[in-house]
Amino acid sequence: MKSLSKWSMLALGALSIGLATTSTAMSANSLEDVMKARGLTQKDVLAAAKTYVPTGGRDEFITFSSGGQSGQVIVYGVPSMRILKYIAVFTAEPWQGYGFDDESKAVMAQGNVNGKEITFGDTHHPALSETNGVYDGQYLFINDKNNPRLAVIDLSDFETKQIVVNPVLKSEHGGPFVTPNTDYVLQAAQYAAPLENGFVPLDQFNEKYRGAITYWKFDRKEGRIVPAESFSVEVPPYSQDLSDFGKGPSDGWSFTNSFCSERYVGGIESGRPPFEAGCSQKDTDFFHMINWKKAVELFHAGKAKKINGHAVISMDTAVKEGILFLVPEPKSPHGMDVSPDGKFMIVAGKLDSHTYVYSFEKMMGLIKNKDFAGKDAYGIPILDLKKSLHTQVQVGLGPLHTQYDSKPCTVYTSIYVDSQVTKWDYCEGKVLDKISIHYNIGHLMAMEGDSQTPQGKYLVSLNKLAIDRFNPVGPLHPQNHQLIDISGDKMELLYDMAIPLGEPHYAVAISADKLKPKIRYKSGWDSRTDKRSEYRTRPGKERIERDGNRVHVYATAIRSHFTPEIIEVEEGDVVSVHITNLERAEDQTHGFAISGTNVNLSLEPGKTASGTFTADKAGVFPYYCTEFCSALHLEMQGYLMVKPKGYKATAAKGAEGTIYAQGDYDKQFATNLATQDVINSVVGFITTHNYQDFPAVVALVEDATEQLNFAADTRKKAEDFAAKKDWQNATLWAGQWWQYQVKAADIGLRAKTYLEQNGAKKVK
């Protein structure tokens, strides 16, 4: 039998094996063998090569997709189609601590509706912030259709920072969309309802039900929406839908389409034809054209009335001031897409096989000349459809949404019923190509395809049905996002990606190099308010403060222990545990959960997060780190001791479970010296190579150095106890010294491997 030696003795041997295997030759399998075995065609292999991203590689674009009724935002890479993150927005999600720590609960509480906690959202349309009409990678906005809310996500850390509730709408679909400099974020109604929020019977639908289009003011510097500087424009009960802002020549205008301009109220239960029949009977609906810059002036000039404390420019005022017009559009549309040059607006209606290309210039001419085709029931001028159009193109059955290519005049429209994407030329008005998708595409997305600088290259088809595309996983299917190569003349299907959670509607993709998120927070950071936390704790300053039955625990976390490890409170106490993660190393997140409570914190490096609960039951409640953070992760534990009311502690001291003697100390000491030799050899390798040319390794070296400093401090403790012949403490602190060595070795080995695999050169 081999001896039970600690692994410090063996490290060098193991390392050398590790080194040898990194240079392993390629498998004997040839590509032809693999193709044959897996039934792949040449086309399949080409698609595989176009989408595969090797280990450590980077995707070219990052997609932000709504999660639908999951209430989240989904982040994935293109072309690998690997999902990188689900960002919690309207729904609690414990892995991120969202809705489980006090800081994020405060964000969620901003989204309460009439004081009621709303625990989910139906996210539909993400929008990226723009500077001069170009995506700048700073912020993402996302709506909730079910309750009319809007959230702000900061792309410096991919966290939700703010939720605002629309004060006049009951549901909301057509937004967010941003102005070219993200001064305003647009949100349009969906199902009409009384703006005042009270009960109004449906027999007053035409008179009292309304839509509205809200312009939320966004403060770029603070990264927050400013409700007091925001306003809405009242519009008819036409079921407003998607929108877009003008650009270039059309900057200053916004466009919002609608369905059910029939103003039909269903009631199939009482023998009336259902909504779907009455809402799709006319050949055309209307899009709303609003001069939002002038609307801002009217708002500032006090021409808005207040409804529920929110400024609303009435239809009458909007008509009188000449800022609101209607334009006929194909019925039941779902898409309003302004061309990159701002000259054209493309609309498709699901029940008309054409896309309609509107000329902004023509429409402005009509408005200027007051050349209107009539007025609607609310007195809003209607432009003539024929006179507004640049062209119409027959694209297929059930056209829906259009995205722009980087190539001039080239666009792609999703075709729901035909299950196709049509590529066409909106200048010449002709179809260029079609491709079948699987199945029933809703929105589609080209890279930066709704900005002023579309990037072309890839298109993603957001299909609403997957049916047989993937291995079956029960009656509820994943969604299917299909990646299409649009770099050539013909579209080529590259990849079927399953969406495993949520039902995305709209998505936006940005060049990956525009995103530069941070990897750690300033120490003691409240990431939700973007300020130092008032509960931050520095090492050595951990403490428990009590005021009556209110207890605050100021705690820290570091590999691999919390301080404190024992928290004593009394039954009935209201306890807040505030933990600061002291780590600085990338990806060195800790978690914190206490049995019997609903506290789960996600503590990224530098973050301070807080969990509050009532200790309503006497007992023993283990807590532990929920992120596998280190070799001693399972031992990163503690006990919340909830004493019964009036409990009197005795002076009893528990017996140690294991007693250590000088021999144990000496053995541990020898192990540590041997381990130090291993570390020294790793350090030697690193410092004799040009590691400073590799920022990732520099960060690792800093982290390892920190661990070695801890080791040195702990060694001193051990030696002090040994000098006093307190072998129990001496042995255990020597063990702790070794733990810090293990962490340093872990990091050092990672750095060494990195240098080996990335062609570091020996120096001197």
Place this chain on the structure above:
Amino acid sequence: MKSLSKWSMLALGALSIGLATTSTAMSANSLEDVMKARGLTQKDVLAAAKTYVPTGGRDEFITFSSGGQSGQVIVYGVPSMRILKYIAVFTAEPWQGYGFDDESKAVMAQGNVNGKEITFGDTHHPALSETNGVYDGQYLFINDKNNPRLAVIDLSDFETKQIVVNPVLKSEHGGPFVTPNTDYVLQAAQYAAPLENGFVPLDQFNEKYRGAITYWKFDRKEGRIVPAESFSVEVPPYSQDLSDFGKGPSDGWSFTNSFCSERYVGGIESGRPPFEAGCSQKDTDFFHMINWKKAVELFHAGKAKKINGHAVISMDTAVKEGILFLVPEPKSPHGMDVSPDGKFMIVAGKLDSHTYVYSFEKMMGLIKNKDFAGKDAYGIPILDLKKSLHTQVQVGLGPLHTQYDSKPCTVYTSIYVDSQVTKWDYCEGKVLDKISIHYNIGHLMAMEGDSQTPQGKYLVSLNKLAIDRFNPVGPLHPQNHQLIDISGDKMELLYDMAIPLGEPHYAVAISADKLKPKIRYKSGWDSRTDKRSEYRTRPGKERIERDGNRVHVYATAIRSHFTPEIIEVEEGDVVSVHITNLERAEDQTHGFAISGTNVNLSLEPGKTASGTFTADKAGVFPYYCTEFCSALHLEMQGYLMVKPKGYKATAAKGAEGTIYAQGDYDKQFATNLATQDVINSVVGFITTHNYQDFPAVVALVEDATEQLNFAADTRKKAEDFAAKKDWQNATLWAGQWWQYQVKAADIGLRAKTYLEQNGAKKVK
């Protein structure tokens, strides 16, 4: 300008274009061009070809991974590494309606701890049901570490059916594991605590704190755990960890390892060395060896005492009856892996560089001969380590978890600190190969690698750190699961997969062909109780029932309307909306959400789900379908009208928003006849081909036929109204008839495309 003709006129033209494009030639790009442009090596292309699954293709294996503190189970395909589903288990998730419909709330409520609602879980170790030691694809079990709970997922629909709370534990890590016929499901404690759940000061740790190993009885026929037939075995306060059941010769025994058998209690805040030091000081911990078949007999013989109403076999009884033994194991282990033939148990400790291979035969010999090395402080016999071992193998720094290959004697062990996987031979005791992973692997998983029939082929490395592997997404990184080809002598890294939500710990993979989930429910099905719902509603039987302020709405959903479309209640009413999805077609899910409430239902075909809320505020609350179900999805809407208390309705009848005349009816009628021609041509194509050889198409044809029957019914309504010269109703019902035609055409086109793309042949 082109005419605004409805798209029925154009359908055939569009179809022919669609056909043409499906035969598009391959892009001009050559593989060499793509490799050069994307910087891919030959090895990369080979890996791409080994993992790429073309559209409509199937993965060979399906993985079930824990989601860690997200409280979910993650389902993904191997080798494509596409995530197919997140199954909600301990955390509410609205896309699935989980925690948002009454039926799933009842499942979650089973998991209340001491009456307190627990809103998240920390899932660690999934286990698949087995028949004769072989995965059978029927059930999946998953634990919650933070609160000691266990959930049952039925793989016939991938839904969580049951949650049980462990009555004696406070936290739980080492489970679930199943007996070879899934009679029992094992759950082992983690952090020791008093089994009785009360407060016991830490100075009585050795005397009063305990672990336990629970054997939950599973009723295969009902698919539910039976708490009354379940029991636990009391064990020392040793921080029990992972477990496994014996197989073949070792069937009847279970094995559970432990850490911190030092029984150390930390307290760094008061100057004591932290848990991590005191819990890793000894060179060895103990694994527990329990004769569970004999324990079942003892339980049935009444030899268990009751703690918190649950049967517990005390340590004293277990020792006296000879069912509990301890075996030294490498310190801080995390993995107890019984060989497929049941002869060996492999254990690795993170702080020992060896794996230890135990011989069941040797251990049984020692037990039989009462050849013990001693007893622990609780009187439990300890087997001699040396005499129990088959061999020890030096595998690297930080070995953790071992999985079995299909090749004899071949295993893989994850090496945390070295960030490697070591392939080795446990019969001969030698290392065969090593591969570097990125970074810090926790568990690893081979295909069916912990069953009696390992499948080999692929290995997945569940890495705990991703660091620089993916595009950055902020301080909280995704996890990284790396796919490794183990079919050859040398391991080959194939793919880096990001886990975008949750932190998986353990995973299990099953041959995909063993899973045969259903695609629809029997009509009116409560999927959580697996019974017909008492609230199911047949078409035509929709109604609203009131008893005092308790209102039940019996509703249905079908493309594209709910019945009823208007729900009137009074302020203060407690309302339940029960919706039956009448669809039979695969993937034809509807959703249902009401603004201002927290109701969101996911209604897969056949399902009945219920949302209950208090109508606490008078007003108008739109509801709608949250799944993009059809071209008229946005129009699948309704209004919840909450009348103020005492509100008196007037006899007022609202004016119609749009008035239709005979001309409108005639136009719609003509459109419908033209649309019918299109449908007939599609039907003609289908019926002149061998569609009956394609089950997917047969299902589509059934669905289309149903839609056409609706169309015929509705046509009759329209014609009846026309006969009465009620042009308003006649036109709208004719519109509805057309809507059904559109749905039939949608399905028909999908069937036609399927036949074209799958080589259907013309018949007759």
